[in-house]
Amino acid sequence: MLSFEITPIGAVRNDRTDVQHTDNWGAVRSTITIDERFGEACLQGLEGFSHVEVLFIFDQFPEHGDYREPRPYRGRSDLPPVGVFAGRGPRRPNRIGVTCCAIESVHGRELTVVGLDAVSGTPVIDLKPTMAEFLPMNIKQPEWVSRLMSEYFQP
Numbered sequence: 001m002l003s004f005e006i007t008p009i010g011a012v013r014n015d016r017t018d019v020q021h022t023d024n025w026g027a028v029r030s031t032i033t034i035d036e037r038f039g040e041a042c043l044q045g046l047e048g049f050s051h052v053e054v055l056f057i058f059d060q061f062p063e064h065g066d067y068r069e070p071r072p073y074r075g076r077s078d079l080p081p082v083g084v085f086a087g088r089g090p091r092r093p094n095r096i097g098v099t100c101c102a103i104e105s106v107h108g109r110e111l112t113v114v115g116l117d118a119v120s121g122t123p124v125i126d127l128k129p130t131m132a133e134f135l136p137m138n139i140k141q142p143e144w145v146s147r148l149m150s151e152y153f154q155p
Contacts, residue, residue: 010033012030012031012120014028016119019090022117025115026153027155028114030112040109049131052103052113052128053100053101054124055126055127055128056118056124057122058091058092070086101114115153117152117153
């Protein structure tokens with residue numbers, strides 16, 4: 001199977017360091033510092049957008065060895081078992097995370113966002129401006145997901 005090597009474009013800085021603290025990301029302010037190899041104008045134009053999709057690596061979590069069996073979401077026995085691609089958690093192949101965040105400011109190679117669910121030091125692998133035409137409509141999800149996630153982005 002084909003494999004790729006990905007080099008981070010930058011890193012996250014914020015006040016969150018505990019990877020086990022998995023809720024209440026809504027008020028978390030993070031600064032993403034882009035590597036100098038991209039130059040001071042690498043974020044130019046991003047200030048015109050309200051949101052950005054941040055792709056990052058869950059680098060502080062080991063990969064599971066076997067993904068064939070569905071597991072209870074977040075390891076909670078009160079939640080139904082789901083396959084590895086039916087969840088957004090960090091214990092997954094390639095450990096890639098993605099979150100749509102509000103842009104607070106853009107200065108040179110520094111992007112400050114609100115609501116990024118990544119701890120300080122997390123490697124960022126890409127940024128994409130959020131465009132309305134790429135957003136889905138009529139999203140459907142199980143009721144238990146809405147219940148579980150009700151605290152996730154609360155301040």
